Amino acid sequence: MNRTNTFDLVPQSETTEEILVRVLDASASLWNQLTYDRRQRFFDGESVWECDGYYDEYVDVLSGATTQQIARVNDTAWRSFFELLDDPAYDPSPPGYWGNRDEGRNLHTYIRDDSYTIRWNERSRLEIRIGMDLKDEYGFGMYERLRLPVRGNPKWRGDSGRLEIRYDSVEETYRVHQSTTVEEIETSESNGSEAAALDLGANVLVACTTTSGEQYLYNGQTPFEQFRETTNRIADAQAKLPDEQHTSQRIKRLYRTRSRRRDHAVNALLRDLVERLDAASMTTIYHGDLTGVLGEYWSVEANFKARSFWAHQQCIDRLESVCEEFGIDVEAISEAWTSQTCPECGERERTHRHRETLTCPCGFEGHADLVASKALLEQATNTTVRPTARPVRFQWDDHQWHPVEGTIVTPNE
Numbered sequence: 001m002n003r004t005n006t007f008d009l010v011p012q013s014e015t016t017e018e019i020l021v022r023v024l025d026a027s028a029s030l031w032n033q034l035t036y037d038r039r040q041r042f043f044d045g046e047s048v049w050e051c052d053g054y055y056d057e058y059v060d061v062l063s064g065a066t067t068q069q070i071a072r073v074n075d076t077a078w079r080s081f082f083e084l085l086d087d088p089a090y091d092p093s094p095p096g097y098w099g100n101r102d103e104g105r106n107l108h109t110y111i112r113d114d115s116y117t118i119r120w121n122e123r124s125r126l127e128i129r130i131g132m133d134l135k136d137e138y139g140f141g142m143y144e145r146l147r148l149p150v151r152g153n154p155k156w157r158g159d160s161g162r163l164e165i166r167y168d169s170v171e172e173t174y175r176v177h178q179s180t181t182v183e184e185i186e187t188s189e190s191n192g193s194e195a196a197a198l199d200l201g202a203n204v205l206v207a208c209t210t211t212s213g214e215q216y217l218y219n220g221q222t223p224f225e226q227f228r229e230t231t232n233r234i235a236d237a238q239a240k241l242p243d244e245q246h247t248s249q250r251i252k253r254l255y256r257t258r259s260r261r262r263d264h265a266v267n268a269l270l271r272d273l274v275e276r277l278d279a280a281s282m283t284t285i286y287h288g289d290l291t292g293v294l295g296e297y298w299s300v301e302a303n304f305k306a307r308s309f310w311a312h313q314q315c316i317d318r319l320e321s322v323c324e325e326f327g328i329d330v331e332a333i334s335e336a337w338t339s340q341t342c343p344e345c346g347e348r349e350r351t352h353r354h355r356e357t358l359t360c361p362c363g364f365e366g367h368a369d370l371v372a373s374k375a376l377l378e379q380a381t382n383t384t385v386r387p388t389a390r391p392v393r394f395q396w397d398d399h400q401w402h403p404v405e406g407t408i409v410t411p412n413e
Helices: 014-043 055-062 064-085 132-138 221-239 249-279 300-309 312-326 368-381
Strands: 002-009 108-111 116-119 125-128 146-151 159-168 173-181 195-200 204-210 215-219 284-289 329-334 352-354 357-359 365-367 392-396 401-403
Touching: 014 055, 014 064, 014 108, 014 132, 014 146, 014 159, 055 064, 055 132, 064 108, 195 312, 195 368, 204 249, 204 368, 215 249, 215 368, 221 249, 221 300, 221 392, 249 312, 249 392, 249 401, 284 312, 284 368, 312 329, 329 368, 357 368, 365 368
Parallel strands: 195 284, 215 392, 284 329
Antiparallel strands: 002 146, 002 173, 108 159, 116 125, 125 146, 159 173, 195 204, 204 215, 352 357, 357 365, 392 401
């Protein structure tokens, strides 16, 4: 199972940072030269694989291993391009450049797994190989490596893979992504009979029902209010821009903050939920398949939530990633009519949904999202599910999701 550790580099001297920038800049230059040559050959109808001569130009700055690694990543990008080119469902573009010298290159590099070491302790540090020209210029020994202090801790332990270093111009930091192969995966001890179904949305981020009768509801009000507040700040900043200027560093930071706060809340939610479901011996999680059904909603705010705030596919991808850690299967099933069908009499044409409330002429009134998750589960398992307790409602406090004590989930919440 492949996972990624993310952390930051904190150069502690101007010289160290200068060397790092030269490595990243040379990497971008190599990528651009190789990409340019291959694009020209592609448009001229020639083979893109007959490009060489770059090794000698960059090896004394980057080291041989890093030079080869960047070329291999470029190879992979072109192979992916040709695979998509043969698929009529796609219209791909050839691999692009990492910026340019006049407007600023994207400082970026890849380090092979045997060309770096990371030491995790109170003085964590990353050491990477550099070329002989840099070693001679800055007084490094023959086998000495560039040492860079690290800020952060590894989330995953396992076999270390390729390292990627990028300069984040918005946050002005050097960010590192380390691929890691995790061999030991936690697996559920269930006998395979327990399952849960999720109804995902923007107002209620997740409504969950399990075959054992538990129901959970994660309210999206707080994350959305934070998202909307930052959106208003973005709009104010954009209104103050000079004519013909479309963005600024402050606006970029606000966009980044907005996305990260939302993603943090959703990621924390999914981990909290999956840990609860794993503890309850769930082996399968079902979720609604929304392919082609995203439509217009009852208000401007609802549409903003659905189309700007709510990142449905990203949520599904993250759910699958977390479930993989616990050995829980994830399956998508159609959720057609699940939030409009009355669980008491089966009526769906004459029911009425307003926000989170579902009402039926038979007298039923309930929380539409919880109704939907229960209907999804019954559809997937072909069994009747009877909740055994009141649904547990969770709220976000900027750090974690916690159950709200003494509250009952009502249709009008």
